[in-house]
Amino acid sequence: AIILGIESSCDETSASICIDGEIKSNIIAGQAIHSKYGGVVPELASRAHQQNIIPTVDQAIQQAKITKNDIDAVAFTRGPGLLGSLLVGTSFAKSFALAREIPLIEVNHMQAHILAHFIDDPKPNFPFLCLTVSGGHTQIVLVNGYFEMELLGQTLDDAAGEAFDKTAKILTLPYPGGPLIDKYAQLGDPNAFSLPEPQIADLNFSFSGLKTAILYLVQAKIKEDPQFLERHLNDICASVQSRIVSILLNKLKKAAKQTGVKEVAIAGGVSANSGLRNALVEMGEEYKWRVFIPKFEYCTDNAAMIAIAGYQKYLRQDFVGQDITPLARMHI
Ligand code: ATP
Ligand code: MG
């Protein structure tokens, strides 16, 4: 079966073609416009999706060397995400399915981040644990089946990606700051500045205290030395990244211990982080886990993960009608 996947939950317009479970194209149109505002502006995002969606889908079809007539079903991100952004992808998918008289498949964006692990080999076996770390979510999920997922823990305030992006803002770096912190961190000393680890007993996370600690640290240091940020940027980035990574992995370790599960994955935009990837590999060796780390292009938002999730739903004949509407909030 040939599935067209559409992703438009935030600020990436993406389209992908999946043929019998194999990804043949994954076109991603980013939106540079938001960087000058220091964050995603919802109204501008939906407008950009509107402009990008047709050329992005055309390109995905061309690159897969198929025609529109070959497509058997359309899968789209129903949520969670920005409603105005989701509406563009949802409306496009509905019209496409209606016009071509093919089935329509809804996909949960957070499930799709996890199901990106079924794009390439080696694939995890069920049950596995997934730490999903993105711009809007931080979750530990017990994945019992393609669409049987159990939330074991989540953030009580900011998401891990938000912690990176808000820290970057304090350090006067442009949005999205996560990748930049990663870059500078590689040149710095992770032990240069000590930052707090929140004390939360269960498998939940908190990042807002860390953000405040960084703000106070930077403010105090700048008082002593106005050039502080320029002089110590690498060390601050390394210290912050190392703390975010230790907060994430300590909980993951705890979840593995509690469940006895030894197949452990990461997913979502922050899983592109080099510090997290390296530390997870080390932890996996220590605890004899089978570790799964997505390819970079499948970490941040992409339609390949929507197409692969859609393919699994296609096999189950799990279709929706034209009355379907997007949801800004959606449980996993
Ligand atoms: P959600 O999936 O929760 O709806 P989202 O779709 O906006 O949110 P993603 O696109 O999955 O999130 O991830 C974007 C986030 O990943 C941003 O916060 C960005 O800063 C972060 N990120 C991307 N690359 C890196 C990196 N190398 N290091 C740290 N953070 C990163
Ligand atoms: Mg994005």
Ligand code: FE
């Ligand atoms: Fe995402």
